[in-house]
Amino acid sequence: MSVVGDLIVLLVNGLQTGAIYVLLAIGLSIILGTLKFVNFAHGALFVVGAYAGLLITQEISISNGKLAEWGYPTLGLEWGFFAALVIVPVFVFVVGLAMERFVARPFYDRPDTDQILVTFGLAIVVQEVIHALIGPRTYGYEVPTSAFGLLPMTGPIGVPLSDVTINVWRLWVIAITAALVIAVYAIVEYTDFGLVVKAGTRDPEMVRLLGIKITRPYLVMFGIGAALAGIAGVVGGPLQNINPEIGMTILVPAFLTVVIGGVGSIRGAVLGGTLIGMVQVTLISLGTLGVGGFQVNFTPWAQVGIYALAVVVLLTRPQGLLGSEEVSA
Amino acid sequence: MSDEVNSAEAGEPADVDRSPSLYDRWNAVREREVTTAVITFLAVFLAPLALVVVPEMLGVPTQYIWYRSLVTLALIWGIFAVGYDLLLGFTGLLSFGHAIFWGTAAYAAGILSANVTGSPIAMILVGTTTAVLFAWVIGWISLRRGGIYFAILTLAFGQMIYYVFLSPLGWLTGGENGFNEVAVDPLLGFLPLGAEVAVVPDALVGTWMYVFVGLATVLAVVVANRILNSPYGVVLRAIRENEQRAEFVGLNVWRYKLMAFVISGAFAGVAGSLYVVQRSFVPIENTLNWTISGEVVIMTVLGGVGSLFGPLLGAGVYMYVANIVSGMPGIGDFWHMILGLVFVAVVVVLPDGIWGGLGWIRERVADALGGDDR
Numbered sequence: 001m002s003v004v005g006d007l008i009v010l011l012v013n014g015l016q017t018g019a020i021y022v023l024l025a026i027g028l029s030i031i032l033g034t035l036k037f038v039n040f041a042h043g044a045l046f047v048v049g050a051y052a053g054l055l056i057t058q059e060i061s062i063s064n065g066k067l068a069e070w071g072y073p074t075l076g077l078e079w080g081f082f083a084a085l086v087i088v089p090v091f092v093f094v095v096g097l098a099m100e101r102f103v104a105r106p107f108y109d110r111p112d113t114d115q116i117l118v119t120f121g122l123a124i125v126v127q128e129v130i131h132a133l134i135g136p137r138t139y140g141y142e143v144p145t146s147a148f149g150l151l152p153m154t155g156p157i158g159v160p161l162s163d164v165t166i167n168v169w170r171l172w173v174i175a176i177t178a179a180l181v182i183a184v185y186a187i188v189e190y191t192d193f194g195l196v197v198k199a200g201t202r203d204p205e206m207v208r209l210l211g212i213k214i215t216r217p218y219l220v221m222f223g224i225g226a227a228l229a230g231i232a233g234v235v236g237g238p239l240q241n242i243n244p245e246i247g248m249t250i251l252v253p254a255f256l257t258v259v260i261g262g263v264g265s266i267r268g269a270v271l272g273g274t275l276i277g278m279v280q281v282t283l284i285s286l287g288t289l290g291v292g293g294f295q296v297n298f299t300p301w302a303q304v305g306i307y308a309l310a311v312v313v314l315l316t317r318p319q320g321l322l323g324s325e326e327v328s329a
Numbered sequence: 330m331s332d333e334v335n336s337a338e339a340g341e342p343a344d345v346d347r348s349p350s351l352y353d354r355w356n357a358v359r360e361r362e363v364t365t366a367v368i369t370f371l372a373v374f375l376a377p378l379a380l381v382v383v384p385e386m387l388g389v390p391t392q393y394i395w396y397r398s399l400v401t402l403a404l405i406w407g408i409f410a411v412g413y414d415l416l417l418g419f420t421g422l423l424s425f426g427h428a429i430f431w432g433t434a435a436y437a438a439g440i441l442s443a444n445v446t447g448s449p450i451a452m453i454l455v456g457t458t459t460a461v462l463f464a465w466v467i468g469w470i471s472l473r474r475g476g477i478y479f480a481i482l483t484l485a486f487g488q489m490i491y492y493v494f495l496s497p498l499g500w501l502t503g504g505e506n507g508f509n510e511v512a513v514d515p516l517l518g519f520l521p522l523g524a525e526v527a528v529v530p531d532a533l534v535g536t537w538m539y540v541f542v543g544l545a546t547v548l549a550v551v552v553a554n555r556i557l558n559s560p561y562g563v564v565l566r567a568i569r570e571n572e573q574r575a576e577f578v579g580l581n582v583w584r585y586k587l588m589a590f591v592i593s594g595a596f597a598g599v600a601g602s603l604y605v606v607q608r609s610f611v612p613i614e615n616t617l618n619w620t621i622s623g624e625v626v627i628m629t630v631l632g633g634v635g636s637l638f639g640p641l642l643g644a645g646v647y648m649y650v651a652n653i654v655s656g657m658p659g660i661g662d663f664w665h666m667i668l669g670l671v672f673v674a675v676v677v678v679l680p681d682g683i684w685g686g687l688g689w690i691r692e693r694v695a696d697a698l699g700g701d702d703r
Binding site for chain 1: 417421423425470473474476477478480481482484485486488489492493495496497499619620623626627630662663665666668669670672673676677680
């Protein structure tokens with residue numbers, strides 16, 4: 001394969017890996033930046049989204065837990081995947097609203113540590129509920145043929161790319177993420193709603209004094225963050241195995257994305273996610289290389305690399321690459 | 330404290346002219362370090378009797394009673410949780426990376442036993458030293474940020490170390506399969522840990538392993554108690570209450586926090602090494618996986634943060650639910666969910682945990698004994 005072809009595949013894979021982190025990180029980041037609430041159950045919302053998506057898309061039975069006993073091993077809607085892309089975010093949005101109202105709100109005035117502890121406990125409970133309902137098995141998404149396949153690239157201007165193939169779903173993930181990010185960015189930057197939320201970040205007391213009821217924007221913001229995590233579960237689902245434990249596994253890179261990009265910054269989350277995705281994918285595809293006379297296999301270091309990246313960023317720029325000092329309390 | 334009062338009779342304060350109530354006397358006795366040591370000693374060495382022997386004699390069905398090695402394991406986790414509470418309960422730092430210290434100590438102890446010496450004491454020394462070194466470096470970096478960032482960073486470091494030990498260091502650690510060449514020698518060269526203690530009726534303490542772990546637990550509690558009641562412990566509590574004010578008073582808050590982190594790392598190291606001595610195997614999922622960090626958080630919070638005995642109680646409850654309730658028909662499959670719900674409930678309504686919940690009983694007793702000055 002040509003070098004250009006390699007680079008294109010690398011770029012697509014890196015962006016796609018990063019895209020999932022971006023979708024999760026935006027929710028974490030705005031909730032942390034505006035509501036000052038740290039949500040260790042955000043990964044659980046990803047899992048809820050992934051399983052809800054499974055129920056909607058799968059034609060065959062997916063459950064060996066309580067759902068099967070009750071006779072609902074699958075919903076298997078007609079439009080499958082595309083139905084999931086619409087229904088799941090709405091569902092997880094509602095879950096997010098409930099979470100804000102009953103879990104987050106009573107904890108706004110309590111110490112950070114209590115917020116972390118209660119959401120951590122909640123993450124365990126959600127994981128175990130899914131365990132009971134659907135069972136501990138690992139599932140793979142059934143791939144809708146219309147959106148999956150390999151896309152052979154042919155060089156339009158004589159670039160030798162005819163041997164490059166790209167997983168179409170990866171392009172879809174990147175496109176969906178880009179559209180959602182732009183939408184959320186527009187909402188936060190250019191609407192009155194976004195103005196209130198941003199003002200609330202700066203000085204909630206003043207916003208209240210101006211007669212604006214800030215609880216509702218907070219509620220909606222939490223819901224949007226949750227919905228994004230739910231979509232991440234659906235679009236990320238086909239690219240990995242789904243089991244109840246992945247919520248916590250994916251939470252850590254999502255948090256690192258926030259830390260690298262800077263809390264409260266949507267652009268920071270995009271930058272952080274892209275960096276993490278690229279580092280991870282690059283290390284995996286480097287394989288074994290000769291470095292100074294030694295043969296070094298880089299693939300096992302892929303998971304380590306993203307943490308090293310976060311440490312370097314944190315030591316040199318503690319507020320994150322695009323974060324401002326004031327919201328990083 | 331303990332130097333002022335030497336004889337057992339000198340329990341009452343000299344400058345109180347009214348005759349001391351039973352409660353005052355109890356308080357004076359309670360504040361002595363020896364009392365803590367004796368209570369812990371009795372609790373640890375009567376635990377097998379209360380948890381295993383008596384239920385067996387009463388004919389409780391086997392599936393509901395503890396077994397001996399589980400009591401040992403609960404004590405090991407108890408040491409881990411006591412050290413963790415020094416950080417969370419007394420300094421106010423929530424770490425999600427303590428599996429690092431438990432796990433690296435376990436690997437150091439295991440690798441030492443396979444290659445150099447299998448002496449349990451050497452394993453604990455080397456394991457703890459390793460944990461302290463890791464705690465120093467990771468604390469030094471993570472403590473640059475406070476609050477939630479600290480929690481996230483320690484969690485991230487935990488994952489990082491996990492992946493390093495899993496794959497790049499797989500040739501040394503055995504990777505996914507764990508390190509299975511652990512070779513534990515007899516204690517002090519002549520006491521095989523697995524053997525029954527012949528001197529006392531073996532129904533009581535069981536094996537030398539239990540004696541060894543039990544003594545380590547007593548020592549850990551005494552050391553924790555000593556730290557907490559020293560000026561050092563007072564500074565840590567001051568930091569927990571109001572970090573800024575502690576800073577203004579002129580304390581080097583960062584240094585105290587780092588030391589608290591290292592000390593709790595050392596406790597985790599002792600516990601991690603003991604875990605390998607007991608199991609003769611270093612499974613990566615039970616040593617370095619982030620779930621281990623989560624478990625020690627649950628135990629500590631469940632038992633009661635900010636108390637000396639709460640974490641031990643929490644470790645006991647957790648081990649019981651995870652190993653015995655999990656086998657019970659009907660609710661067994663849901664043990665993790667039940668624990669999670671109880672954990673959430675404790676965080677929401679009972680911030681001092683089960684031990685704190687027992688507090689009102691203690692207060693009732695105190696009232697009955699004339700402790701009306703509270």
